[in-house]
Amino acid sequence: MAYTIKNFKTKKALKDAVAAGEEVRLQPTLFNRYTGNEEVLDVEGPHYPKPHTWYAAVELKEGRVVKVR
Secondary structure, eight states: OBOBSSOOSSHHHHHHHHHTTOOOBBOOOSSOOOOSSEEEEEEEESOTTSOOOEEEEEEEETTEEEEEO
16 A cells, blocks of 8 residues: 555546646655655555545656556
8 A cells, every 4th residue: 555645635636746747756655665666556545544535556767656547
């Protein structure tokens, strides 16, 4: 499970931010700092304690989200 640093309320808002060139990064976790080039399959939002209403797979380049699926 991963969260973006900014608390996006919808997956569309996340996609729009990435498409607009906004710098979107994932919150570091105990086991991963998300600083490289990788695919993360379990991004979700909005942040706890709100119920999760969207889930996404994202691609990272140099720690930034560059693609949302």
